[in-house]
Amino acid sequence: MAALRIFRKFEGLFAVYKPSGVHWKLVRDTIETNLLKELNNSPPSVPKLEVRFQALPSGKTGAAKELTMAATQLPVLATSDHVRGPRYRTLKVGVGHRLDAGSSGVLVLGVGHANKALTEFYSSPVTRDYTLEGEFGMATDDFSDTGRIIERTTFEHVTLEKIEKILAIIQGGHQKALITYSGVDLQSQEAYELASQGMLYPHNKSPPILVALRCTRFQPPNFTLEARCVNETQRYLRKLVHEVGLELRSSAVCTGVRRTRDGTFGLQEALTRQHWTASDISRAVKVYRSMVKALAKTAIAVHAGKDSQTGRQFQNTGTGEHSTSSITETVPKQLHSTAKEAAENTLS
Amino acid sequence: MFPPTMICCQRCIRMLRGRITSVFIHPSTTNATFTQQHLNIHTNTVKHTLTPHFILHGGRTSSQTTVGRSGVGVLQGFCDSAAAQLRYQVKPGGSEDLEATNVIPYEQEQTPSRKQHLTEIPALIDLDDEPHLSPLEEISNEEAIQIVVPDALAPTSSSLRAYVDKSETLTKLVQLGVDLWKLEQRRNVGSMLVRLDFQSDVAPRLLFLKDLGVQDEQLAHIITTNPFFLTENLDNMKARVSYLKSKKFSAESVASMVQKAPYLLNFSVKRLDNRLGFYQDSLALNPAKTRDIITRLPRLLCGSLEPVKENLKVYELQFGFRMGEIQHMVTKVPKLLTANKTKLTKIFDYIHNTMGIPQSLIAKFPQVLNSQFLRIKERHLFLKYLGRAQYNPVEPNYVSLERLVTLPDDLFCASVALATVEDFECFQKTL
Numbered sequence: 001m002a003a004l005r006i007f008r009k010f011e012g013l014f015a016v017y018k019p020s021g022v023h024w025k026l027v028r029d030t031i032e033t034n035l036l037k038e039l040n041n042s043p044p045s046v047p048k049l050e051v052r053f054q055a056l057p058s059g060k061t062g063a064a065k066e067l068t069m070a071a072t073q074l075p076v077l078a079t080s081d082h083v084r085g086p087r088y089r090t091l092k093v094g095v096g097h098r099l100d101a102g103s104s105g106v107l108v109l110g111v112g113h114a115n116k117a118l119t120e121f122y123s124s125p126v127t128r129d130y131t132l133e134g135e136f137g138m139a140t141d142d143f144s145d146t147g148r149i150i151e152r153t154t155f156e157h158v159t160l161e162k163i164e165k166i167l168a169i170i171q172g173g174h175q176k177a178l179i180t181y182s183g184v185d186l187q188s189q190e191a192y193e194l195a196s197q198g199m200l201y202p203h204n205k206s207p208p209i210l211v212a213l214r215c216t217r218f219q220p221p222n223f224t225l226e227a228r229c230v231n232e233t234q235r236y237l238r239k240l241v242h243e244v245g246l247e248l249r250s251s252a253v254c255t256g257v258r259r260t261r262d263g264t265f266g267l268q269e270a271l272t273r274q275h276w277t278a279s280d281i282s283r284a285v286k287v288y289r290s291m292v293k294a295l296a297k298t299a300i301a302v303h304a305g306k307d308s309q310t311g312r313q314f315q316n317t318g319t320g321e322h323s324t325s326s327i328t329e330t331v332p333k334q335l336h337s338t339a340k341e342a343a344e345n346t347l348s
Numbered sequence: 349m350f351p352p353t354m355i356c357c358q359r360c361i362r363m364l365r366g367r368i369t370s371v372f373i374h375p376s377t378t379n380a381t382f383t384q385q386h387l388n389i390h391t392n393t394v395k396h397t398l399t400p401h402f403i404l405h406g407g408r409t410s411s412q413t414t415v416g417r418s419g420v421g422v423l424q425g426f427c428d429s430a431a432a433q434l435r436y437q438v439k440p441g442g443s444e445d446l447e448a449t450n451v452i453p454y455e456q457e458q459t460p461s462r463k464q465h466l467t468e469i470p471a472l473i474d475l476d477d478e479p480h481l482s483p484l485e486e487i488s489n490e491e492a493i494q495i496v497v498p499d500a501l502a503p504t505s506s507s508l509r510a511y512v513d514k515s516e517t518l519t520k521l522v523q524l525g526v527d528l529w530k531l532e533q534r535r536n537v538g539s540m541l542v543r544l545d546f547q548s549d550v551a552p553r554l555l556f557l558k559d560l561g562v563q564d565e566q567l568a569h570i571i572t573t574n575p576f577f578l579t580e581n582l583d584n585m586k587a588r589v590s591y592l593k594s595k596k597f598s599a600e601s602v603a604s605m606v607q608k609a610p611y612l613l614n615f616s617v618k619r620l621d622n623r624l625g626f627y628q629d630s631l632a633l634n635p636a637k638t639r640d641i642i643t644r645l646p647r648l649l650c651g652s653l654e655p656v657k658e659n660l661k662v663y664e665l666q667f668g669f670r671m672g673e674i675q676h677m678v679t680k681v682p683k684l685l686t687a688n689k690t691k692l693t694k695i696f697d698y699i700h701n702t703m704g705i706p707q708s709l710i711a712k713f714p715q716v717l718n719s720q721f722l723r724i725k726e727r728h729l730f731l732k733y734l735g736r737a738q739y740n741p742v743e744p745n746y747v748s749l750e751r752l753v754t755l756p757d758d759l760f761c762a763s764v765a766l767a768t769v770e771d772f773e774c775f776q777k778t779l
Contacts (some may be wrong), residue, residue, distance in 0.1 A: 079511040
């Protein structure tokens with residue numbers, strides 16, 4: 001039962017920092033083995049005793065015709081750890097939004113009953129932040145720098161202004177798509193309110209949508225993009241870098257995709273490779289639980305307040321924008337208003 | 349009076365019974381011969397209470413119909429103790445009709461000593477020679493009351509758990525600390541263990557290991573890794589040990605080699621000699637150095653030589669090490685001979701092409717090739733970020749590859765990177 005108590009400590013969501021070059025399944029399996037090791041580590045169980053009747057040699061007594069049986073207590077070996085093996089062999093460890101082998105960053109995992117919470121987490125409006133490292137001058141078949149090079153171009157004409165212009169155009173297209181997929185009438189008051197609060201979210205299946213996009217560093221030929229997106233894949237983001245290159249009459253490859261935030265889980269909470277141990281995971285889960293409790297309290301308060309005011313049904317589940325403060329400080333002007341309001345919304 | 353099937357069936361029971369009592373009876377139960385007589389008398393009356401499964405299988409097997417064969421076929425080879433016992437008993441008894449059915453794969457691996465052992469106890473097998481009473485004879489109540497009926501064993505089981513408490517061998521093995529749950533997952537090992545006799549099969553081999561100088565705690569590990577040790581011919585193993593000793597391996601090193609590579613003594617002298625010769629010739633090592641690497645990594649004598657040859661070619665042609673360098677590296681870290689080729693290539697590519705370290709320096713610190721790729725990469729990038737990635741031994745602030753790789757994180761940060769562990773973790777999150 002001690003093992004069960006330990007297992008309860010792991011049940012919850014936590015984030016790990018996946019290094020690049022490692023498949024997410026390997027990350028998941030490593031964590032599963034680490035947790036199993038801890039669970040099976042409990043002291044060996046005391047063997048059960050069983051009463052067995054054993055015949056005494058009646059030949060010696062001679063006179064006794066009846067079979068004499070002696071009751072002895074013997075340990076039942078079939079229940080010993082050497083025969084039964086470890087008690088726990090598999091654990092349900094669920095993985096949140098995937099990261100492919102080439103990319104690194106925050107990967108959300110859930111253990112045991114928290115798999116349910118994991119599905120709930122992703123059915124709520126969550127966005128993810130990425131940092132994309134790009135390099136001008138060449139194009140490859142898989143858009144990453146390790147692929148086969150298919151062309152080389154010049155990039156001397158590229159300037160930061162040009163990049164920002166292209167990014168704004170791409171961003172505009174995605175903004176339109178976001179309104180289409182969020183299922184509200186563009187002409188309505190509701191659409192205006194949601195858009196002004198930055199709370200538009202595609203509620204059904206949608207193609208990858210970039211909610212925000214900006215360039216944070218430009219040192220030719222290298223540049224860094226920051227993107228906040230919905231329903232994306234890492235391959236799509238690499239392709240985005242490639243397309244930015246094409247739009248600038250040059251070409252670009254993506255040298256790194258790094259996820260800096262997944263919903264509420266930011267870089268701060270993510271556990272690095274050395275900390276994928278049972279004790280660190282249980283600590284991270286504890287932090288997550290206290291956060292959920294606090295968010296539930298505020299959500300109830302907000303919900304009550306909103307009901308009295310407008311009675312609108314849309315409610316922020318609290319898993320949306322949490323660690324956005326770092327990104328809002330440097331968001332360019334055209335994005336600033338929406339992001340700021342989103343941040344304010346969570347703060348209130 | 350009785351159909352032939354029935355009579356055959358009774359015969360089988362009689363034959364079986366001797367074996368059951370000798371193998372599965374608990375050590376502290378009454379002597380086998382005592383019950384033997386009474387069971388012989390009483391086969392007819394007891395058969396429904398005693399071991400219905402045995403009778404069922406006996407009947408099916410001996411009737412030799414297609415149904416019977418398929419019935420036996422259903423039983424898994426694993427833990428098919430009843431059928432297995434049956435087969436052993438019947439074979440010398442001379443009923444050829446059983447030969448064809450249910451040949452257990454393990455049978456082929458039987459060593460001569462095991463077979464010898466079986467024929468050595470004709471008293472158990474040749475029951476027909478004994479003057480036993482007819483199964484139809486009446487017995488008195490006093491006699492009947494003295495019959496000890498052993499618990500029925502499960503005829504088949506997917507696990508050894510069903511037999512542990514009743515088999516002396518398995519009980520002793522568990523008490524020794526052997527992980528039966530690991531063994532039962534392997535093919536044919538379960539049924540092999542069930543068939544072993546502790547006194548004649550297991551004990552001499554354990555004593556042999558003890559004589560070699562293997563520590564008590566290691567016995568369980570050896571048998572868990574290599575259960576076939578218990579069926580290997582003792583004389584052959586002694587010959588192999590004396591071969592190793594003739595090659596001037598000391599007694600302690602032989603013991604430690606057996607501990608490190610439990611399969612070592614299962615290989616023939618010819619094979620061991622072949623392996624030793626290969627390592628000595630292909631690496632051009634002197635005998636003392638060959639002995640040294642074999643003692644440190646006895647696995648080399650057990651495994652295939654193809655991957656080793658391939659690795660040597662990789663070092664020579666792909667990585668461009670000189671023969672002397674390869675020799676030095678291998679004597680320092682023997683594991684490089686069996687390391688994974690793709691992993692080696694990945695690490696070497698990073699160290700040589702990205703970090704810009706020449707082969708001559710890598711050859712001085714061969715343990716880098718044996719470490720984790722991610723660890724090397726992260727630490728190198730951290731040092732590079734701090735401006736301390738200086739791997740040239742003639743310049744100041746030299747960071748040796750050994751210190752880069754072998755130090756644990758806290759020591760690395762404190763003495764090499766001159767930063768805090770928190771800084772290193774923050775840096776890891778930017779990669």
